[in-house]
Amino acid sequence: MTPNAIAILRRHGPGLLLVLPALAAIGFLYAYPLLRSVIFAFLDTQGGVTLAHVSRALAFYGRDILFSIGVALASLALIAVVSITIAGYLTLGATPWAVALLRWLYRWPLFIPFIVAAQTARSFLSRNGLMNSVLMELGLLSPAAAQSLLDWRGLILTFAWKQVPFVTLLLAGAMASLDRATIEAARNLGAGRLRCLLGIVLPQVRPNLLVGLILSLVVIMSVLSVPMMIVAGNPTMMTAMMAHRVTYYGDYAVANALGLFSYLLTAFAAWLYLRTTLAREVRR
Amino acid sequence: MAALELENVSIRIGQARILNDVSLQVPAGSFTCLLGPSGCGKTTLLRSVAGFAPLSAGDIRIGDRSIAGLPPERRETAMVFQSYALWPHMNVGENLAYPLKLRGVSRGERERRVAAMLERLDLAHCAKRPIGALSGGQRQRIALGRALIIDPPILLLDEPLSNLDAAIRRTLRTELRDLQRRLGITTLMVTHDQEEALSLADRIVLMRDGRIIQVADPETLYTAPADLDTARFLGVDNLVPEGGATLAFRSTQAHAGPRALHAGLRRQGRVIDSTYAGGAWRIRLAVAELELTAMGEASLAAGTPAWISVPDHALMRFDAHRDAA
Ligand SMILES: Nc1ncnc2c1ncn2[C@@H]1O[C@H](COP(=O)(O)OP(=O)(O)O)[C@@H](O)[C@H]1O
Ligand SMILES: [Mg+2]
Numbered sequence: 370m371t372p373n374a375i376a377i378l379r380r381h382g383p384g385l386l387l388v389l390p391a392l393a394a395i396g397f398l399y400a401y402p403l404l405r406s407v408i409f410a411f412l413d414t415q416g417g418v419t420l421a422h423v424s425r426a427l428a429f430y431g432r433d434i435l436f437s438i439g440v441a442l443a444s445l446a447l448i449a450v451v452s453i454t455i456a457g458y459l460t461l462g463a464t465p466w467a468v469a470l471l472r473w474l475y476r477w478p479l480f481i482p483f484i485v486a487a488q489t490a491r492s493f494l495s496r497n498g499l500m501n502s503v504l505m506e507l508g509l510l511s512p513a514a515a516q517s518l519l520d521w522r523g524l525i526l527t528f529a530w531k532q533v534p535f536v537t538l539l540l541a542g543a544m545a546s547l548d549r550a551t552i553e554a555a556r557n558l559g560a561g562r563l564r565c566l567l568g569i570v571l572p573q574v575r576p577n578l579l580v581g582l583i584l585s586l587v588v589i590m591s592v593l594s595v596p597m598m599i600v601a602g603n604p605t606m607m608t609a610m611m612a613h614r615v616t617y618y619g620d621y622a623v624a625n626a627l628g629l630f631s632y633l634l635t636a637f638a639a640w641l642y643l644r645t646t647l648a649r650e651v652r653r
Numbered sequence: 654m655a656a657l658e659l660e661n662v663s664i665r666i667g668q669a670r671i672l673n674d675v676s677l678q679v680p681a682g683s684f685t686c687l688l689g690p691s692g693c694g695k696t697t698l699l700r701s702v703a704g705f706a707p708l709s710a711g712d713i714r715i716g717d718r719s720i721a722g723l724p725p726e727r728r729e730t731a732m733v734f735q736s737y738a739l740w741p742h743m744n745v746g747e748n749l750a751y752p753l754k755l756r757g758v759s760r761g762e763r764e765r766r767v768a769a770m771l772e773r774l775d776l777a778h779c780a781k782r783p784i785g786a787l788s789g790g791q792r793q794r795i796a797l798g799r800a801l802i803i804d805p806p807i808l809l810l811d812e813p814l815s816n817l818d819a820a821i822r823r824t825l826r827t828e829l830r831d832l833q834r835r836l837g838i839t840t841l842m843v844t845h846d847q848e849e850a851l852s853l854a855d856r857i858v859l860m861r862d863g864r865i866i867q868v869a870d871p872e873t874l875y876t877a878p879a880d881l882d883t884a885r886f887l888g889v890d891n892l893v894p895e896g897g898a899t900l901a902f903r904s905t906q907a908h909a910g911p912r913a914l915h916a917g918l919r920r921q922g923r924v925i926d927s928t929y930a931g932g933a934w935r936i937r938l939a940v941a942e943l944e945l946t947a948m949g950e951a952s953l954a955a956g957t958p959a960w961i962s963v964p965d966h967a968l969m970r971f972d973a974h975r976d977a978a
Contacts, residue, residue, distance in 0.1 A: 548736065548738060550734045550735075550736050550737075550738035551738045551739075551740055551741070553703075553705055553725070553732075553734070553738065554732070554734055554738040554739075554740070554799075555740070555751075556704075556705075556724070556725040556726050557703050557704075557705075557725050557726070557728075557730065557731065557732045558726075558731065558751070558752040558755065558799070558800070558803065559726050559752055559755040559756060559803070560726055560755050561724075561726050564755065568751070569740060572742040573740075573741065573742050
């Protein structure tokens with residue numbers, strides 16, 4: 370080693386040693402399998418490069434990919450609207466007991482596992498489920514018009530039900546740490562509660578909302594139990610199809626190719642996030 | 654007529670009584686200062702007018718209209734916060750334009766009024782700057798401009814100058830006074846700085862422990878404080894018991910030297926020490942068991958005998974029963 374290299378090692382050695390375990394864990398447990406699955410999506414049995422798996426994935430599951438994207442976007446939209454509403458009420462609400470009650474209630478779904486949530490949704494949303502029974506009891510729904518919501522609607526509702534508390538938690542925390550005077554100044558100068566939420570509070574917590582939605586997207590693109598339990602038949606989420614491909618056919622190549630589309634989607638979301646937050650940093 | 658009127662206002666938060674039966678009339682076009690030590694309830698009083706501190710009892714009126722039941726956004730009072738509370742996600746121009754936007758003012762009109770306000774504040778070059786790039790004094794001006802741009806009937810200021818350094822504070826004080834005179838806007842300002850209140854206000858409301866103690870013009874307040882605690886708060890630092898009463902005076906108005914100069918009050922004592930106070934000497938004297946301070950034109954050696962004398966007009970007399978302390 371040159372004296373120069375030794376000096377660099379002296380300076381950075383301890384730091385390297387400290388981050389090494391974390392780096393190794395990320396490398397072996399995350400980056401390596403990810404890379405491997407990406408590479409195997411493009412390799413044929415002889416080890417040559419091929420686009421066959423990708424095109425087969427598109428041909429077999431094109432509809433499922435579009436379905437997944439649609440369900441994910443709709444879920445995120447619903448999550449965003451509901452979380453903003455709840456967090457906004459927690460921050461700007463004028464009725465102390467209602468705020469306290471809501472603050473206590475909204476977190477519960479966080480502690481319920483996805484499989485239980487899916488099971489609950491099944492018994493709630495099916496044709497003879499709790500929701501339709503209650504609506505019929507109340508005379509709001511005729512038995513002939515009752516239909517099952519166990520399709521894309523059930524997926525969206527279940528994902529939202531599970532993820533709203535998480536995003537609300539992030540948002541309400543961020544809103545609570547805002548300078549309260551910026552909110553009061555807006556009210557003082559003529560903004561009602563809703564204007565204040567949309568014009569003053571929300572823009573200041575936008576990065577937190579984006580983080581919450583992107584993490585929710587990753588969850589939605591990876592949870593297997595919800596589509597397995599709620600949707601019977603096609604089209605369904607990519608996760609269910611990947612599991613199907615692996616468990617029934619042992620076809621890792623096409624499953625990997627499907628996985629590729631998940632990565633692309635989440636990577637695109639992450640890129641959007643980085644771009645907006647970096648633009649903000651520069652503006653400051 | 655009073656532009657703003659508080660009638661028997663009380664505010665309680667939990668068990669704490671923050672304001673006790675406060676009644677106040679703020680004349681139209683006046684510059685009224687709420688003055689008092691920290692924690693006496695000045696900010697709470699201001700916030701109750703703006704609608705951020707709900708009343709436990711009493712009423713608040715602007716003109717002859719009660720505003721006590723209105724939400725903050727419908728009170729038409731414009732408040733400048735101690736922390737300025739500029740919106741960090743908007744640039745300077747957007748901050749000024751937002752209150753107009755809330756009132757449905759058209760884009761062209763908004764731009765015209767924002768430009769005019771920036772011109773008036775001498776900040777025309779800052780329109781596109783982010784809030785983070787402004788100095789404290791510039792932020793203060795923008796916060797003031799944002800409140801004034803809606804032509805409010807009442808301007809509320811909460812210690813607007815206290816976060817600034819001395820030089821900028823002096824400049825802005827003059828600017829604020831000029832602006833208020835020119836616009837003739839009814840102004841209610843909170844401060845704990847007596848010098849600021851004396852030089853800005855045409856009426857001072859002196860508060861203590863959630864009550865109003867005295868309402869007077871600056872000169873009356875300075876020369877005839879309502880009680881001994883008020884006098885102490887206003888810089889009266891010498892107390893001489895006499896009979897059942899207390900004579901009080903400011904050391905800046907008393908003279909110390911080898912001979913007694915004034916006739917109002919005369920006492921002989923010994924010098925404790927002399928410190929230079931710019932243009933004159935501040936001399937501490939032991940007079941019997943009292944310690945008094947006065948100004949002298951020359952330094953006096955410790956231990957030498959000397960006279961302290963106070964002119965009649967500088968003496969304040971407080972009866973013992975009125976001294977709460
Ligand atoms: N939200 C609140 N909860 C409890 N006590 C408060 C609250 N706001 C103010 N106080 C108390 O009320 C008193 C007056 O406060 P404030 O009006 O801010 O005084 P000032 O502005 O004169 O310094 C203080 O003792 C303060 O601790
Ligand atoms: Mg205060």
